[in-house]
Amino acid sequence: MPGNSFGKLFKITTWGESHGKAVGVVIDGCPPNIEIDSLAIQKMMDRRRPGGSSASTSRKESDKIQIMSGVFNHKTTGTPIMIWIENKDSDSSAYEKYKDIYRPGHGDITYQAKYGTRDWRGGGRASARETAARVAAGAIAKEILKKENIDICAYTLELGSIKVKKININESFNNNYGCPDNSVVKEIEKRVSDIKKKGDSLGGIVEIRATGVPMGLGEPVFDKLDADLAKALMSIGAVKGVEIGTGFRVAEMLGSENNDPIEPDGYRSNNSGGILAGISNGDDIVIRSAVKPIPSIMIEQDTIDTDKNPKKISIKGRHDISAIPRINVVCEAMVSIVIVDHLLRQRAIS
Amino acid sequence: MPGNSFGKLFKITTWGESHGKAVGVVIDGCPPNIEIDSLAIQKMMDRRRPGGSSASTSRKESDKIQIMSGVFNHKTTGTPIMIWIENKDSDSSAYEKYKDIYRPGHGDITYQAKYGTRDWRGGGRASARETAARVAAGAIAKEILKKENIDICAYTLELGSIKVKKININESFNNNYGCPDNSVVKEIEKRVSDIKKKGDSLGGIVEIRATGVPMGLGEPVFDKLDADLAKALMSIGAVKGVEIGTGFRVAEMLGSENNDPIEPDGYRSNNSGGILAGISNGDDIVIRSAVKPIPSIMIEQDTIDTDKNPKKISIKGRHDISAIPRINVVCEAMVSIVIVDHLLRQRAIS
Amino acid sequence: MPGNSFGKLFKITTWGESHGKAVGVVIDGCPPNIEIDSLAIQKMMDRRRPGGSSASTSRKESDKIQIMSGVFNHKTTGTPIMIWIENKDSDSSAYEKYKDIYRPGHGDITYQAKYGTRDWRGGGRASARETAARVAAGAIAKEILKKENIDICAYTLELGSIKVKKININESFNNNYGCPDNSVVKEIEKRVSDIKKKGDSLGGIVEIRATGVPMGLGEPVFDKLDADLAKALMSIGAVKGVEIGTGFRVAEMLGSENNDPIEPDGYRSNNSGGILAGISNGDDIVIRSAVKPIPSIMIEQDTIDTDKNPKKISIKGRHDISAIPRINVVCEAMVSIVIVDHLLRQRAIS
């Protein structure tokens, strides 16, 4: 069964390859009469666009969205919204040499095994370029959330082993690393620049925070809000781990430490990350994604070709040093989509 | 939209509350002509059954499965398999006092908010008792995997801050904590016993390993194998984090460290946890769940009643000290279900 | 992909075989706080129960429903409702002789081809007994519709070539044939009795009428209300045709005859059957199912055995002469489920 759709009531289906004509998304289930602010959408797209930080590829894409359907007189009509983004600066010739060789850490070998074929140009469907479509859909989701006073924001928690010391979300908009702590930006910059010189790449952690989410979202026992969020984030290429609230640290806590005492107007702590028994509890939803270092590195690696012969590979091209910060807005989009989907799901039984 | 089904081609739907008449599962999509070994299923059920370790509740349930449909002459027929497990030793009177009060760390408050009502007896639908149905379904899944020489096993990696030093899966069957390292069992036992006396509870980490999984399973870009696994595990009550392969540690690695070099007969390392670009790569699939301490503790906690008045609560009852080790087989079941589901999904396009 | 679930937001999954232990249904997505009137449900079950008319089998089943979950203090909780009905009077010995032979007009040959096996006892999963589960689910759906003042009723339009001359729904409750025209009941009775003597069987037509359905239900362009109704009815064993409103007669009409003129307070006619462009238009929804004669007949027929040898077969057993009137309430149940499902779906975007 195909897997290119996500969400049940707010359902997105993405399509397109890195070096095909375009990437795009069909959003089915967007409620009617939502005002569509193209500027806001484009602004969100720009956060994912290459070129912002020194960690990013030099591929030039304007990533200008085109809304093809479902919007009439600047408002949604309740019918499917198709948005696409043209691929302009795709240079497939650079990939000719990877046609018969598997890049370590990439999906080349698994796509070939699964489908018996693959579009090797720029990683094809496995490319992070597909996430442009997710961000476009997330931007529509955010328009719906805005009306409900729900805000969702993703920021860098750690990059190249450098951790933020405090979280001031406003600061995350003021630097090139989505970093909510300006005091560590310099250090990050230096780390990125050092690693770039070595032709290597860096991992990190992204945190996503949703404020204003009402109590009651999430559908036990399988489509729990945290379960759907975990899937949403883990479906992003570079993500290798997801945790909610206190996350992995719960392993070393006692019940008396981990339980959040309940008070008449809220909770005394938020170890739960805003989700109890799979349902939002009214507190902030806090989630983290572990982001692996970009697998495309200039350093020489061992691999095999499509005939299983051992080969050496060294990947030169226009690659990010780290998926962070461009991945942040993708995480934000996916979380937004999950929250909207569950908002609509809850309406159905209310 | 309701959320009590999981899986697409091997689809399970669980039903039942902790103190209702029974819990059960409908398995739809099980291929026909699979031999059903009731003993093997019951044996898997027994691993989840209360009473094994000193960390477990004293509730007595035989958890004897009853297969009501879909099996004829000891083989599956391709029609829905309904399995149920009677609730025998449910004592709702003990819960009368929690009828109008929200237990911290539990779903009481969120179920009430979501549905405007809740079955307060024994936690109702939010009880871990629901997982008995998952294990029954997982046992059927394992019968299918057996035919494909795929083996899936869950074991304790950490409990109450005590970490295993080595992993010998065989040892995990020889102690009461699902612990693959007999050398730390004593220490765990002492920790559990100490905490029990204090009326507190413990968290931990479970690791699940799938061997023999062929290349090619997983459906990008949303139903990636790791995305579906993350959802499967996060949908289990106590789980607050999921990571694949090297997981959160990728944040501090370089690309050159994290990439697994490819050799003609496999991979030199397994940081990927057996999944590349959301598709199984032929190596072992390795996943971990962070398990929070059981929220039912005897220590007094602050909370509110259903009228929002502040209250003190101290939970006496038959509760586990830790969800580990009983949760291990639940994790194993969920992973088995995901793998079978994707096996069938891959067949459709092969 | 398995096919034993129906509905999206009000989702039912049926299980069970004719001569297994029971048949049942899990209803997932029923809104919470719906009062469950067991008597009303049982009354609806009784309309499907064998033995009402001379057209029916002599199999004795009390068809007493048992609600196993999802209902607490006589109200739904929003969690899955499992209802089952025991198979008491199943006599498999009578079917031993059909074990290796395919009954014409039955699913024996196709089930064997599809699954490579089949539960031959009483038709197994293909038996009309499965519809008991549908009626139970439909009865729950009707409890929801009651609150919305929507009424759904199925009645016989034609049986054994005898057509009703007028429709008075009340009369349909006063005879054994669900016939809304008492004036033709005698004639039907005679026809049934004549055919019974000959060991043959009869077809007919059922009409279902839904009143009080609000405008706006239905989800273009595929899950149109009429499309979902057509599927719902065609999924019932004996149904070979479905038509909405004027149905097949539209083929011979002009646009000027078929269009329903719109007036300030409704429509001047109802050729559309209450559905325009797949969405309810506020008028009565009117649908018809063509019901084939029961394939189990005593008259000798040509067939083959499982080794493809030609055989003669003559089916003696406890069979209905016509699926009507027992099928009527099944049609009513399926239509009720579709309407509730779309009610909930519409709420999500409103």
Place this chain on the structure above:
Amino acid sequence: MPGNSFGKLFKITTWGESHGKAVGVVIDGCPPNIEIDSLAIQKMMDRRRPGGSSASTSRKESDKIQIMSGVFNHKTTGTPIMIWIENKDSDSSAYEKYKDIYRPGHGDITYQAKYGTRDWRGGGRASARETAARVAAGAIAKEILKKENIDICAYTLELGSIKVKKININESFNNNYGCPDNSVVKEIEKRVSDIKKKGDSLGGIVEIRATGVPMGLGEPVFDKLDADLAKALMSIGAVKGVEIGTGFRVAEMLGSENNDPIEPDGYRSNNSGGILAGISNGDDIVIRSAVKPIPSIMIEQDTIDTDKNPKKISIKGRHDISAIPRINVVCEAMVSIVIVDHLLRQRAIS
């Protein structure tokens, strides 16, 4: 829950409005390595294109498909295939006058009620133009069926009360009415021309025949092959009835007449229409759709405006006199999609 997707394993999602920029479809789940013959697809598109017969609109659309993704080196890759068709000759000014008035027999009134808004230009999403996307998807489906030697063909059985006397499928390609009986074409032509002069429109019946379908397709008890076919066809705008095999005539048959005797190499008759108990039986699948007359007529009709005032309406514009024959290929496409979907579904359990 949105309804713009159809199919489970071969899943299509259509988007676009009549007078928007384009209409299109995402096909998710197409197996990899299927050769894509653009010429064959375009040829199928041309059968739906306006202008073929005198029954058709004079709107000029080249309906040239553009494949945006999922195809590499003329073969499918297993990733989503997006195909779109530009709207070139859409003239919205002609619709300005219907902006505030509901056209009888159209979805204007129901779309407005459902969504609280509507794109009134050319019928918006409810326009038959959407079916161009279905045909494009059906053309891809037919490429898969070709490899399995399954052929699907739709032809006119009746138009404007003129019925074909025999069925020779080849003849259906040789006239402008998809009519499998050249001997009645003249009569049809005259009927169409007469009605055109009167500003009225005609209904008819389309039959679809699938040959070469293997035994075993269909997923009881809800996703039966006939149930899915009924939904597929009923989801097409003008279709008001669907019947399988002998269809509504079964109502007047005896079991002994309707049962198809089974012989070692097949069935002696095909009253079942190739489907038994919801599963294909190896015989030809034969289905019929009742097609209502085009609701847009020049003859004056009573209606209301959006403020509920009574109005007269007479629709001048570029409209077909009958949905037949252009609808034929749409029926063919939908049936093709259902058959492919079930082929893949059956593979998963085989």
